Amino acid sequence: MTANDNTTQDFTYSRTFDAPRELVWKVYTTLEHLSKWWGPTGFAWLSGTLDFRPGGIFHYGMRGPTGQEMWGKFNYREISAPDRIVFTNSFSDKDGNTVRAPFAADWPLEVLNTVTFTEENGRTTVSLRGRPFNATAEENARFDAMKPSMTQGFGGTFDQLEQYLAKLEG
DSSP: OOBOSOSSSOEEEEEEESSOHHHHHHHHHOHHHHHHHOSSTTOEEEEEEEOOSTTOEEEEEEEOTTSOEEEEEEEEEEEETTTEEEEEEEEEOTTSOEEOOTTOTTSOSEEEEEEEEEEETTEEEEEEEEEEESOOHHHHHHHHHTHHHHHHHHHHHHHHHHHHHHHHHO
8 A cells, every 4th residue: 555646745844843852752752742732723632542663553532622522543654763753644533443534525534644853953853744645536636725724733733842842841
């Protein structure tokens, strides 16, 4: 199974944090820390499990500002500490079964993501690259159309990560 090559372009997002790579890696790869910052702005953590290894799963649930529950999961494919994580992510139900996105029936069931961590002068850049995985042409088109929304969403999530790192560093 491979990612499709028929999207116009991968989704990319990058942010540099005033924290060493070792710390950023730790808060990105342990449940204790993920539960404090991961997810859309305004969502409250419900629960989660993490088996951080190739073949393992991060499964999490959140409650939105209007009370709706949202569940998701990462299926880890490659881990090269502290440089790179490759995983597919998808929406799920509370039992971990992959489901369609609550906002669009034509959203890809899975998105293949590569996250890299690079450090320079004590600052760490986290770069994300994602693309639909085994998606239809309609799903690819929806993914492309949602890139501005994804940029906004990751901006909010990484704002939360930045605030969390500042507390840990402070």
